[in-house]
Amino acid sequence: MMLTDITxxxxxxxxxxxxxxxxxxxxxxxxxxxxxxxLLDTPWAYVGLCGFTFLIIRVSGVPLNMxxxxxxxxxxxxxxxxxxxxxxxxGDIIWQGxxxxxxxxxxxxxxxISIRLVLLILLSSLLTFTTSPIALTDALENLMNPFKxxxxxxxxxxxxxxxxxxxxxxxxxxxxxxxxxxxxxxxxFSSGNIVKRLKSLIPILVPLFIGAFRRADELAIAxxxxxxxxxxxxxxxxxxxxxxxDYVAYxxxxxxxxxxxxxxxxxx
Amino acid sequence: xxxxxxxxxxxxxHKDMDHEYKALDDINLTVQEGEFVAIIGTNGSGKSTLAKHxxxxxxxxxxxxxxxxMETSSEANLWKIRQHIGMVFQNPDNQIVATLVEExxxxxxxxxxxxxxxxxxxxxxxxxxxxMEKYRKFAPHLLSGGQKQRVAIAGALAMHTxxxxxxxxxxxxxxxxxxxxMATVKNLHEEAGITIIYIxxxxxxxxxxxxxxxxxxxxxxxxxxxTEIFTQVEKxxxxxxxxxxxxxxxAKLRERGISLPPYIxxxxxxxxxxxxxx
Numbered sequence: 001m002m003l004t005d006i007t008x009x010x011x012x013x014x015x016x017x018x019x020x021x022x023x024x025x026x027x028x029x030x031x032x033x034x035x036x037x038x039l040l041d042t043p044w045a046y047v048g049l050c051g052f053t054f055l056i057i058r059v060s061g062v063p064l065n066m067x068x069x070x071x072x073x074x075x076x077x078x079x080x081x082x083x084x085x086x087x088x089x090x091g092d093i094i095w096q097g098x099x100x101x102x103x104x105x106x107x108x109x110x111x112x113i114s115i116r117l118v119l120l121i122l123l124s125s126l127l128t129f130t131t132s133p134i135a136l137t138d139a140l141e142n143l144m145n146p147f148k149x150x151x152x153x154x155x156x157x158x159x160x161x162x163x164x165x166x167x168x169x170x171x172x173x174x175x176x177x178x179x180x181x182x183x184x185x186x187x188x189f190s191s192g193n194i195v196k197r198l199k200s201l202i203p204i205l206v207p208l209f210i211g212a213f214r215r216a217d218e219l220a221i222a223x224x225x226x227x228x229x230x231x232x233x234x235x236x237x238x239x240x241x242x243x244x245x246d247y248v249a250y251x252x253x254x255x256x257x258x259x260x261x262x263x264x265x266x267x268x
Numbered sequence: 269x270x271x272x273x274x275x276x277x278x279x280x281x282h283k284d285m286d287h288e289y290k291a292l293d294d295i296n297l298t299v300q301e302g303e304f305v306a307i308i309g310t311n312g313s314g315k316s317t318l319a320k321h322x323x324x325x326x327x328x329x330x331x332x333x334x335x336x337x338m339e340t341s342s343e344a345n346l347w348k349i350r351q352h353i354g355m356v357f358q359n360p361d362n363q364i365v366a367t368l369v370e371e372x373x374x375x376x377x378x379x380x381x382x383x384x385x386x387x388x389x390x391x392x393x394x395x396x397x398x399x400m401e402k403y404r405k406f407a408p409h410l411l412s413g414g415q416k417q418r419v420a421i422a423g424a425l426a427m428h429t430x431x432x433x434x435x436x437x438x439x440x441x442x443x444x445x446x447x448x449x450m451a452t453v454k455n456l457h458e459e460a461g462i463t464i465i466y467i468x469x470x471x472x473x474x475x476x477x478x479x480x481x482x483x484x485x486x487x488x489x490x491x492x493x494x495t496e497i498f499t500q501v502e503k504x505x506x507x508x509x510x511x512x513x514x515x516x517x518x519a520k521l522r523e524r525g526i527s528l529p530p531y532i533x534x535x536x537x538x539x540x541x542x543x544x545x546x
Contacts, residue, residue, distance in 0.1 A: 011367075011407070013405065132367065132368060133367045134366055134367050134368055134371050162365070162366060162367065163365065165367050166364065166365065166366060166367045166408070169407070169409040170361055170409055173409070214362075215359075215361070215362045218357065218359060218362035218363065219362050219363065219365065221320075221325060221357070222355070222357055222362065222363035222365070223365060223375075224325060224350075225323055225325060225350060225354075225355040226350070226354075226355075226365075226375055226376040226379060226423060226424070226427065227347050227350045227351060227376060227379040227380055227427065228375070228379050229347070229379065233381045234378055234379055234381065235377075235378055235381050235382060235383060235384060235387070236374075236378055236384065237370070237371065237374035237377075237378060237384055237387040237388060237391065238371075238384070239384050
């Protein structure tokens, strides 16, 4: 796997309806949808939810293969959860072989759980695809602000996230470089058992961490030189504003959620 | 008018410890408003340490450093001084904070509490000055080294700094990136009248300055116009420094008995003088 394949935290610029929503709206909508995903447990409600997810992906203009790519890193977790549910749920046996047995309930559970996970990943990826990381951090800082009084360091957390996001591509590039350098000197990362493979990561991690500490040090000096002194009295270039399209989005979501609840309550 | 005044400045790293190290030793230096000063010296000569004193990232162990009349050692002046003196560092990757070019340039003014509309205006202006308007919405890791350094320069300009201190800004760049950064710096000095303090170990770059300061082992060992400094080929070599290629060639030609005037430090001057030979 190429390291650059990891798409989490990668912004896909655009000007769709979804892109133009206030980032706070998107975060709130995502939270509501996550709750919905876990509350719903009837087939037609899932069909509705999948349809809705597909619809907003199309509206966002993010290419489908990019969305599917975002599922790739979690493929093994998906498969594992599916199999666990498939083989360990009690119920009416529909297939049996050796020590394994599959139940109808197990199959249903496995499919449901997998769909849940896929939807969770797709929706959260959609958020990061359509929202620039900085808008996302702004939104989180803003949404966390009420908890400042309880001692939550909202600004500091947001700044940490910004810097983490900024340095993900840089550190990935560096990892790639270190791996190539080690490979060129005969290091072997892809054979041997798991212990051996984990051990072979040490010569990558040590220089990577040392490099990260050096970067952190230099960045702190550069930030100080640009008058950074925490969140107090700081203004922002982009001011978040809830606009008409946000109300449109909320209304649409309300209709969808009511529809889904009706489906659930009628047991479909 | 003096923008920066340094009087009897000394700086000790790890003071009062076993590995105490004197990085700067009794430095006296004045930089006038609008001047272009290059500081050259080998590794460990103290030039970066000196640069960090200009905007109070380091404070003098003894002596005084004043910026626009304000002493850097007084806490009350700290943020005003840092607004006056913008800094650009060597590694282009480790000084960009935000994930979009425009957001990074806005970082300084945001810290100063400038209102939103004004920040947008400043970002646009700064991008124009460094010729990076097209890259406003780019992620920094997609830019070349030279472009990243220009973003860093724009970030300082957006704070409306009067003086730019550049600490080996081209050391990690390829020749194209170096040329971009040099052209930007030159333009800033000539068009916008911004005071430039340029630390480098590329002598071709120092030639552009109004004044060259040579440092050695924490002391200023020589200063003067580029012509005065670079024509002392033997002395510079003894300090472990290179001389510009044109000067070197001229010196060698003189050894061979070709009479060339003593002031040659740029390729253009060398070319002109060679063409005038009969």
